[in-house]
Amino acid sequence: MNLAEGVQIVSFIILAAAVVAAALGVVLIPSVVYAAFLLGGVFIGIAGLYLLLNASFVAAAQILIYVGAVNVLILFAIMLVNKREDFRPVKFAWARRGVTAAVCGGLFLLLGTTIITTPWAFSTATPVGDDAVYLIGEHFFSDFLLPFELASVLLLMALIGAIVLARRDFLPESALTASTENLKLPERPRELVAVAKADQPSN
Amino acid sequence: MMKFLKQVGDYAKGTVQAARYIGQGLSVTFDHMQRRPVTVQYPYEKLIPSERYRGRIHFEFDKCISCEVCVRVCPINLPVVDWEFNKAIKKKQLKHYSIDFGVCIFCGNCVEYCPTNCLSMTEEYELATYDRHELNYDNVALGRLPYKVTNDPMVTPLREFAYLPKGVMDPHDLPKGSQRPGSRPENLAADLTAAAQAAPQQDTPKQT
């Protein structure tokens, strides 16, 4: 084992441990803000794993989209809603948690056995490295054209939906009067909220 | 369609206008960079206060007749005049006099109305202390004369803008004997008397 491989293995172990620990933190820590910040840590760790797999473009895109846009929007949403509410203690909370744990554990086992039992074909082709950008582009405009366009249409729909939601004056009068009570934020709707929603898709 | 094109055109025009205004603003800022700093390096350089500067008030104890006019004209009745009637000489005798410069607004009314001119404005403005009660000057402190900026060997005295010769902007390294534009007061007075002597018939009845 030469130096480069050693560095790779050590960084893989560190990254994997960090990702697992951060992901557990996202689920288990009761504070929402901490969970959101840890989620950013998970995304960055996964970007690091992509880097180890010679997929630098995917890694950078992961950081740009997930850390820079999605996670920031989650944090935005958390910090803009300043509603303080103490939830009533639910009866049989332990039962709910138990069921959740069982489902998650089952899913984990299922995936684990699938991964172990599948005969993985190790690709012997050399990694494309920086040429991945061209390959990804070619695939987007040939065999993956439909999913690509569908995704962009979905994002466009989300964009327009956010604008419609933010422009309150375009909503019909009846819809306003019917459900204002439970839709209303503690503050009056501001432009900032609209922006936070509107810039999600175009990132 | 035409309306939309016009809107686009107006928007573009507005953008160009905004860019031009930003350019103008930048040129103003850039122009300022070439001007000389107006900085006075304070502890080492000081401006010479003008002759009508209203600084700390000077008080002459012996001239005071304890009439308390200064107290009456003061907007907040600030001067404290402590006197006692001396029966032997049948006169008010001043014991203490004090002004609190932490409260004084330097309006100069007391100086204006003092019948014996025992109050006067000085050019002293460096009144900083560690305790505001130290600003309450008694008659001894009020009687001290301020140190002139021009006599201080540690300080380079600088003239204020209005006292510089014509066309000069920089108060540093002025040639000796350079004067500000316009005539000095004594020259003005001499001119006026000369004019009055030249034409006594018209001027004298009005003046007396």
Add this chain to the structure above:
Amino acid sequence: MNSGIDLQGTFIRSLIDLGLSPGLAKLLWMPLPMLLMIIGATVGLLVCVWLERKISAGAQQRVGPEYVGPMGTLQPAMDGLKLIFKEDIVPGKADSVLFTLGPILVILPVFVSYLIVPFGQNLLITDVGLGVFLWISLSSIQPIGLLMSGYASNNKYALLGGLRAAAQSISYEIPLALAVLAVVMMSNSLSTIDIVQQQSGYGILGWNIWRQPVGFVIFWIAALAECERLPFDLPEAEEELVAGYQTEYSGIKFALFYIASYVNLVLSGLLVVVLYLGGWESPVPIDWLASLLNVPETNAALQVATASLGILMTLFKTYLFVFLAILLRWTLPRVRIDQLLDLGWKFLLPIGLVNLLITAGLKLSLPFAFGG
């Protein structure tokens, strides 16, 4: 096109000649350019702070720092020392972990972004294929740090400042990316080296600014907004928000924010130069001058001269932009938050898209001038 000086190759070869194994020689080389770049960025930061103070003083007819060092050049270093020795306060009810992590997250991506800044053909840490895309994605980490410090300060001004910083940062990243995309489309590569190469050969006439004037303006405005420079310094608008997310910070943590903002300004200047002003190229191409004087390309003196002139040209153009940013700071009033977002979403974004479209069209119709 000659490749200029190959410092790495020479260094490694000389170490191997000394009897070290090739792997060890490479390992010894690796930290050197990184260290050099960190030192360079720090010195650039000090120069930038000094310039900011001196030029601000000039614009306001003051003198500026004067006593520490000649013309006050050591003043920024003294400021840094002062900030290091100041008490490092964590407010009582602040979240101390996030409070500490925030400034670190803000400063790290900025310094890592220097990875891709070229000062010459071989004078950069590594020619990453991703190049400018790496810079864009790294700079998107910053708002997380800002939000973190805004939240952890437990102060309403800090929270508002952090939210504003994040909103501004993610809104202006899009026009910025669109402007960069147009340049990338013309040079067929994300690598900063290739982008500069594509502009070289014709001196000042070959620079991208002539082919991308609109993109240049968009990039410059968006870069100013990303750096939170004055017309867009809402996150720390002192009249409204005390100091925004920096309100509760003092000592070395405040210094981290301060360093990050100025290093980011220099970085933006460097990237403007790389993307639009031909990077290390001089206005008159050196190769052409050398061929006029009949100096061969392999001449060692010529190579050294080219390399040092490249560094000088890059820095000169960069600081020209830093100067412009400082001048803009004292010229323009701060925009309101709605004006800021209007400018980003309703002006820069459509113009950036149109610019991209036109660039694509020109690339197809005039491939010789717009990179086929």
